[in-house]
Amino acid sequence: MSPEKAQAYWKENISAILKLLAVWFIVSFGCGIIFMEQLNAIEIAGVKLGFWFAHQGAMYFFVILIFVYVKTMKNIDDKYGVHE
Amino acid sequence: MELQSLIYLFVGISFALYIGIALWAKAGSTKDFYVAGGGVHPVANGMATAADWMSAASFISLAGIISFMGSDGGAYLMGWTGGYVLLALLLAPYLRKFGKFTVPDFVGDRYYSSTARVVAVIAVIFVSFTYVAGQMRGVGIVFSRFLQVDVNTGVIIGMAIVFFYSVLGGMKGITYTQVAQYVVMIIAYLIPAIFLSLQVTDTFLPQLGIFGQTTFAFDDGVRVIPEGTYLLHALDTAVADLGFREYTEPGSLWNMFLLTVALMLGTAGLPHVIVRFFTVPTVHDARISAGWALIFIAIMYTTISSVAAFSRVNLIKNVQNVEYKAFVNGELSHIDGTPNNGSWFKTWETGGLIAWNDKNGDGKIQYSKGDAFKGKPAFDGTNLGVNGERLTKNALPLANTGKIENELYVDNDIMVLANPEIANLPNWVIALIAAGALAAALSTAAGLLIVISAAISHDLLGQVVFRDKETGKSTLTEKSELMWARIAAVVAIMIAGYLGINPPGFVAQVVAFAFGLAAAAFFPTIMLGIFDKRMNKEGAITGILTGLIFTFGYIVYFVFLGGDKADYFLGINPTGIGTVGTILHLVVAFVVSRMTPPPPQEIQDLVERIRIPSGAGDAHDH
Numbered sequence: 001m002s003p004e005k006a007q008a009y010w011k012e013n014i015s016a017i018l019k020l021l022a023v024w025f026i027v028s029f030g031c032g033i034i035f036m037e038q039l040n041a042i043e044i045a046g047v048k049l050g051f052w053f054a055h056q057g058a059m060y061f062f063v064i065l066i067f068v069y070v071k072t073m074k075n076i077d078d079k080y081g082v083h084e
Numbered sequence: 085m086e087l088q089s090l091i092y093l094f095v096g097i098s099f100a101l102y103i104g105i106a107l108w109a110k111a112g113s114t115k116d117f118y119v120a121g122g123g124v125h126p127v128a129n130g131m132a133t134a135a136d137w138m139s140a141a142s143f144i145s146l147a148g149i150i151s152f153m154g155s156d157g158g159a160y161l162m163g164w165t166g167g168y169v170l171l172a173l174l175l176a177p178y179l180r181k182f183g184k185f186t187v188p189d190f191v192g193d194r195y196y197s198s199t200a201r202v203v204a205v206i207a208v209i210f211v212s213f214t215y216v217a218g219q220m221r222g223v224g225i226v227f228s229r230f231l232q233v234d235v236n237t238g239v240i241i242g243m244a245i246v247f248f249y250s251v252l253g254g255m256k257g258i259t260y261t262q263v264a265q266y267v268v269m270i271i272a273y274l275i276p277a278i279f280l281s282l283q284v285t286d287t288f289l290p291q292l293g294i295f296g297q298t299t300f301a302f303d304d305g306v307r308v309i310p311e312g313t314y315l316l317h318a319l320d321t322a323v324a325d326l327g328f329r330e331y332t333e334p335g336s337l338w339n340m341f342l343l344t345v346a347l348m349l350g351t352a353g354l355p356h357v358i359v360r361f362f363t364v365p366t367v368h369d370a371r372i373s374a375g376w377a378l379i380f381i382a383i384m385y386t387t388i389s390s391v392a393a394f395s396r397v398n399l400i401k402n403v404q405n406v407e408y409k410a411f412v413n414g415e416l417s418h419i420d421g422t423p424n425n426g427s428w429f430k431t432w433e434t435g436g437l438i439a440w441n442d443k444n445g446d447g448k449i450q451y452s453k454g455d456a457f458k459g460k461p462a463f464d465g466t467n468l469g470v471n472g473e474r475l476t477k478n479a480l481p482l483a484n485t486g487k488i489e490n491e492l493y494v495d496n497d498i499m500v501l502a503n504p505e506i507a508n509l510p511n512w513v514i515a516l517i518a519a520g521a522l523a524a525a526l527s528t529a530a531g532l533l534i535v536i537s538a539a540i541s542h543d544l545l546g547q548v549v550f551r552d553k554e555t556g557k558s559t560l561t562e563k564s565e566l567m568w569a570r571i572a573a574v575v576a577i578m579i580a581g582y583l584g585i586n587p588p589g590f591v592a593q594v595v596a597f598a599f600g601l602a603a604a605a606f607f608p609t610i611m612l613g614i615f616d617k618r619m620n621k622e623g624a625i626t627g628i629l630t631g632l633i634f635t636f637g638y639i640v641y642f643v644f645l646g647g648d649k650a651d652y653f654l655g656i657n658p659t660g661i662g663t664v665g666t667i668l669h670l671v672v673a674f675v676v677s678r679m680t681p682p683p684p685q686e687i688q689d690l691v692e693r694i695r696i697p698s699g700a701g702d703a704h705d706h
Contacts, residue, residue: 001696010695014615017173024169028162033341036155036334045295046314051332054158055150055389056291059165059382066172066375073177073371082698084366 009080016072020065027061090515091230098268098519106249106257114566117254118185118538119362124259126369130376132262133360140222140525148496150392154331159343161385167351172374176361178614178694180370187355188543194613195621196687198548203628207605208355208539212532215598219529220584229435230518239584243577250530251573258530265523272520276504277387280394285315290390301419302401305488322400327453342660349666350599353607356531367697395499403449408471428505433474437495440473447471452488455481461493537573604631604665617691623677631669635662
């Protein structure tokens with residue numbers, strides 16, 4: 001693999017990771033902590049939204065995030081022909 | 085069948101299963117012993133990781149902790165799961181591509197330095213021993229509570245079981261035992277949770293139960309909360325009436341933020357979790373395996389949050405203003421006429437997890453904010469009060485200013501352990517909880533012991549002590565290294581058992597300790613090793629030492645040497661200080677590396693190779 005191609009691969013990899021980490025930060029630290037009180041104004045069946053993110057919601061997003069990451073990386077690996 | 089026989093039966097069957105697996109999965113090579121031969125299926129690895137990860141504390145204590153913390157308890161739920169996202173995205177695939185056996189392997193090779201390797205070995209051993217001490221204690225406690233044997237005998241039985249399958253089978257043995265242990269653990273946790281959810285909210289899935297409405301009216305001591313109230317509304321009202329902060333009302337968001345960060349970074353940096361991703365065949369498998377691990381963990385963790393809410397409602401409903409004597413004798417009923425049998429109260433009072441101090445002498449239990457007495461219950465021998473309660477010798481606290489004076493002492497652990505009895509579930513469910521709690525403690529203890537033994541035999545002996553100066557290779561043969569690994573595992577079990585029998589008096593703080601140190605020592609150094617090609621050994625060593633010494637010093641000063649809370653740095657609790665340690669580590673490592681020469685070309689090439697998945701091959705020896 002040429003150094004240029006390796007560099008392009010790494011760049012795409014980093015940008016995918018950063019996007020996913022942004023979502024990771026928003027669903028946990030954002031919705032579950034920083035903006036918890038604002039989100040708590042919204043209530044569904046007695047459950048405040050900010051509370052739900054901190055106690056359950058963030059975890060569901062975490063699981064989805066990892067599987068999106070697996071899929072994204074597989075596509076990038078295939079594109080650059082570096083899969084195993 | 086009688087409860088005690090059922091417990092022996094369930095625990096006995098599960099132990100026989102673990103030993104059977106150990107005999108089947110005997111390790112034949114160092115590769116088997118350290119990384120289970122590198123051929124574990126990603127789903128099996130995910131399950132094993134979940135069992136490895138969820139400790140006695142997760143199983144027994146976490147629901148109770150959250151039950152009493154309310155909203156802020158989300159820090160534990162998000163922190164202990166969100167770390168897997170970091171692990172999957174930033175560490176696991178690259179470490180798998182690197183393809184060695186241990187965390188010190190990576191640190192030593194990437195930073196081309198035996199010093200870095202030795203520092204990493206010391207940190208691994210320290211973090212893992214603090215953690216394993218708590219597990220062995222947990223094994224002892226479960227034995228003593230459920231099997232009526234002495235705590236110390238319990239620890240020794242636990243040691244014998246772990247000895248058998250980890251020394252014989254190594255990583256290969258524990259991986260497949262952990263798969264079985266996960267199954268035992270999750271069934272034991274879910275069944276009582278589902279029953280509880282049905283009872284409290286008439287909802288099958290505990291995760292949806294918090295959206296449900298109460299199936300009963302109950303008296304919180306100030307007012308009657310009607311049937312059909314949304315669960316969390318009922319809980320908010322009840323705890324507020326008793327003088328607590330509302331259940332869903334956040335406390336200090338700043339400390340919640342820092343604790344969440346520290347737990348996430350610690351999760352991603354714990355050596356016994358990282359090493360699990362060396363056991364799968366490919367880089368792709370390492371990524372997907374982290375996802376499976378998180379699914380298996382989330383099944384339990386999303387349940388924990390609901391169990392916490394249900395059991396707090398149940399506690400208030402069952403004990404508030406009830407006549408002690410009639411309650412424990414099973415003569416009382418709830419408002420709706422269903423029986424309120426308090427025999428569980430007597431059982432766990434005997435075990436020291438709950439206590440009643442009849443301050444106003446009215447013969448009824450009052451529960452509210454404040455302490456029933458100072459500290460943990462110090463029972464006055466077997467002496468009983470006029471109503472038959474165990475008497476305590478503790479000093480009394482100052483009277484609180486609320487409407488009700490609290491008379492109840494409740495240990496966190498009771499929220500899980502007593503649930504089946506409170507909910508009137510059949511005896512086999514209680515037996516299942518005993519087997520589940522043991523599975524949780526043993527699986528984590530075994531994972532930690534393998535990491536300790538590998539750090540000693542592979543890294544310290546193989547790569548430092550018996551290193552050939554000319555070739556740079558280990559002079560140990562495969563066979564003798566495997567023997568050393570087994571000897572190291574035996575010694576580690578002995579020390580863990582000793583710590584379990586003579587706990588250093590800070591088991592409760594161990595969590596903060598292990599996570600803070602793992603966060604500050606490992607996470608940054610591994611991440612920089614992958615993402616910053618310019619990072620060199622000078623930066624790495626100073627970084628690790630800064631993170632370790634700062635975090636260690638802060639926790640020791642404030643937790644063990646009685647430092648004053650008023651002196652907290654920016655008001656940060658010792659539990660969240662790992663976050664600051666990690667930041668210091670990153671800053672110091674970056675600055676020092678830029679002031680010293682770049683790493684040699686072959687190391688830069690190594691980093692390039694780690695970044696690309698193709699050609700991962702097997703986990704290989706040096």
